[in-house]
Amino acid sequence: MLDHIKQFASEFFVTGDPLILGAQVSIALATVAVVFVLTYFHKWGWLWREWLTSVDHKRIGIMYIICSLLMLFRGGVDALLMRLQLAVPNAHFLEPEHYNQIFTTHGVIMILFMAMPLMFGLFNVVVPLQIGARDVAYPFLNSLSFWMFFWGAMLFNVSFIIGGSPDAGWLSYPPLSELSHSPGIGQNFYIWGIQISGIGSLATGINFIVTILKMRAPGMKLMKMPMFSWSVLASCVAIIFAFPILTVTLALLFLDRFLGAHFFTLASGGNPMMYINLIWMWGHPEVYIVVLPAFGVFSDVVATFAKKKLFGYKSMVFAMMSISIMSFFTWLHHFFTMGTGADVNVFFAITTMIIAIPTGVKIFNWLFTMFRGRITFSTPMMWTVAFIPCFVVGGMTGVLLSVAPADFQFHNSYFLIAHFHQVLIGGVVFGYFAGLYYWWPKIFGFKLNEHLGKWAFWFWNIGFYVCFMPQYFLGLMGMTRRTYTYDFDMGWGPLNLISTIGGFLMGLAFLFQVWQIAHSIKFMQRDTTGDPWNGRTLEWSIPSPAPLYNFAVLPQVEATDDWWETKEKLAAGEKPKPQGPIEPIHMPKNSAIPFVKSTLWFFAGFGFVWDWLWLAIPAMIGIGICMLARSFSYDTDYYIPVDEIRQTEAKMRRATV
Ligand code: HEM
Ligand SMILES: [Cu+2]
Secondary structure (H helix, E strand, O other), X not given: OXXXXXXXXXXXXXXXXXXXXXXXXXXXXXXXXXXXXXXXXXXXXXXXXXXXXXXXXHHHHHHHHHHHHHHHHHHHHHXXXXXXXXXXXXOOOOOHHHHHHHHHHHHHHHHHHHHHHHHHHHHHHHHHHHOOOOOOOOHHXXXXXXXXXXXXXHHHHHOOOEOOOOOOOOOOOOOOOOOOXXXXXXXXXXXXXXXXXXXXXXXXXXXXXXXXXXXXXXXXXXXXXXXXXHHHHHHHHHHHHHHHHXXXXXXXXXXXXXXXXXXXXXXXXXXXXXXXXXXXXXXXHHHHHHHHHHHHHHHHHHHHHHOOOOOOHHHHHHHHHHHHHHHHHOHHHHHHHHOOOHHHHHHHHHHHXXXXXXXXXXXXXXXXXXXXOOOOOOHHHHHHHHHHHHHHHHHHHHHHHHOHHHHHHHOOEHHHHHHHHHHHHHHHHHHHHHHHHHHHHHHHOEEOOHHHHHHHHHHHHHHHHHHHHHHHHHHHOOOEOOOOOOOHHHOOHHHHHHHHHHHHHHHHHHHHHHHHHHHHXXXXXXXXXXXXXXXXXXXXXXXXXXXXXOOOOOOOOOOOOHHHHHHHHHHOOOOOOOOOOOOOEEXXXXXXXXXXXXXXXXXXXXXXXXXOHHHHHHHHHHHHHHHHHHHOOOOOEEEEOHHHHHHHHHHHHHHHO
């Protein structure tokens, strides 16, 4: 019996690696600490009522942001482990299998569990405020989306201490990801973690399209909408076309592994190339999905800090929408070298190059907006300015890669690694940092310390170039991606060492940000104005943090940048716009169903991962019961009475004077 248990435990837990043992111990300690603190301070009820069951888009946004920053930490540690291993020739710090697992989890976590939730966090805290709405279109679904993402991410993350991590790369190509080549359960974690969170992402896409189309304040025509909201629309349109492809692809891969189907195995008539086509039909739009909202952030930030109207509003909208659509017609550039033939390659090379045009248009628009503006270099603006050269270089190396014959040389080399980190870090990470710094006072009601923010900024930027510029040359020298070690004779040592130093500088930069947040919480500089940057759009017209119902009276919008226009008119001595009377406000009630149902998804996923139907089937039944329970709950909303709104407003306005 004891042997049995020992045998099981050694299969269940990942054992034998001191690094992972350390992680297991620290996770256990952290869990105990959290449970202790919550119990000691009697915070369980508060956690449940205020957060776990909340349907308030602002709270959901904050939870997304916290999770994504934690995932940035985890993905960052993965990155530094890899860079340590590659710092010198013939290193034995990581075993090859371990290296494979780490680049796989790093890639998945950074894109799906860091960039996506950071983006969704910003959608949630900003979009309703910016379009003058009181909530998103489907608040219940919104909470469900968050918890699906959360439990999907948890399922993926436990794999490194329980069962073993996936190791077939972030896109899990067959046959590597098939049972024949990955008999362990790591790939199952990959499939179910991404599947569960992916369904949440799809729902978020739908939710925000409807919110933007249906819930804008009276008078806000689409062509008067702030640019960030436009970018969210563009991104969500791509989400609703791309994510169903991912869902189906993963489902087919699961059937291959679970039931021995042969969709993607060469034996018995399947075709791995089919998987590669499908996964990139999702994967390429996915990179635009995460970068488009960053473009929206830059547009709003540039206009605010240059104190000018955005140059070329219409061309910006047009560029974003066309990028969103065109991103679906370039996927094949990811496998130019896999024998599709010259004519097909030419077609996709050209479509890929064409995407650079609208992107160029946007860059010029930002530059023209800055031209002759009275620019203030606060941290959000610094990130925006730093983004421009970074993205231009990243874009240009992308165009180099899109030349099909040249790609036969660069394909899967470090040149590619340098290119995509340049656009992902320079575009996505810098962009969301700009957004986070910009909207932080609106979200939390206090400003982040600018001094520490500037230290973080410079460490990130210098570290970035030191880390990734050498990699272009390593690529040209023949170093291929996913190489776990190399010989001294290759001559790749010095550049790799420099690159690793750059990676650690970025790690330091992250620590500065943690310090910055902790410091700012302690020595809070309250934002009493609600409008600390002298903003242009509606979110700055209400107190920070926004009250539960956002707007006591829905604003009447007349112009693009309506809040700015209003301020100008007031300054010119015009009378304030007449406001309608305060009326009772219709709000959704909290619900436990999204949390419970998503937790059940976690158990169902865990059951399928281990092939434990005794766990998966009851969990699936529970999910069904949750759906029924929701269908039959009628008491889902309430009204905030006028008196209560008056009191809240009075208190907030008093706080703001
Ligand atoms: C913060 C500094 C970062 C460093 C030092 C870093 C480093 C690395 C390294 C060493 C690899 C493995 C290269 C190889 O052996 O093939 C890698 C792969 C990758 N990284 Fe990063 N990374 C960073 C940030 C990011 C971010 C922010 C993202 C996405 C938003 C990202 C996405 C990826 C992806 C998708 C892969 C490919 C994984 C695969 O080959 O399956 N990385 N990164
Ligand atoms: Cu692509």
